[in-house]
Every structure is written in C-alpha cells, then in structure tokens.
Amino acid sequence: MVPIFYTQVPANREIEIKTDTxxxxxxxxxxENQKTYCIKSYPVQGFISRAKIMQVDMETCQKEIINTQLHE
Incomplete structure (x- = not known):
C-alpha cells in the first residue's frame, strides 16, 4: 500500500511543499479557496535516498489514488 497524506492549507496564499528536509x-x-491539489512524491536513488515531488493534475490523481489507503 502506498502511503498518502491529506492536509488542509490556508487559501489565497503561496505555499511551499517539501517532503522533508x-x-x-x-x-x-x-x-485558492475550496480547491484540491494533488502532489506526488517519488524516490530518487543516490548515496542518500531522497524524494522528489511534483504537482499532478486531478485526472492523474484520481487514477493513481485507487492504489492507496485513501481509497479504502
């Protein structure tokens, strides 16, 4: 199962998204007020494992969320 996180953020602000330090x-x-954003994280191999993140469109999000715990 792929971990998934959900959080609410303030509307009408510029928000910086990072997976960790x-x-x-x-x-x-x-x-924007009452809008949903989907952010995808994936591992990048190297000497130290890190994650890269990107925003995905709602269609991609809905297709991929089926394989997560949020779909249950």
Whole structure:
C-alpha cells in the first residue's frame, strides 16, 4: 500500500511543499479557496535516498489514488 497524506492549507496564499528536509527541491502552489491539489512524491536513488515531488493534475490523481489507503 502506498502511503498518502491529506492536509488542509490556508487559501489565497503561496505555499511551499517539501517532503522533508532532504527533498530535492520544492514546489510552490498559489492556493485558492475550496480547491484540491494533488502532489506526488517519488524516490530518487543516490548515496542518500531522497524524494522528489511534483504537482499532478486531478485526472492523474484520481487514477493513481485507487492504489492507496485513501481509497479504502
């Protein structure tokens, strides 16, 4: 099962998303009221395991969320 996290963020702000302090980069999202955003994280191999993140569209999110604990 793929871990999934859900959180609410303030509307009408620029939010920086990172997986943790060792992430490769980060992404910024300009939030809007009552809007859902999907962020995907995937491992990047190297001397130290890290995660890279990216925003995905809602269609991709809905297809991939079927394989997660949120779908149960």
């Amino acid at each position: 060792t992430s490769i980069g980060s992404i910024l999202i300009d939030t």
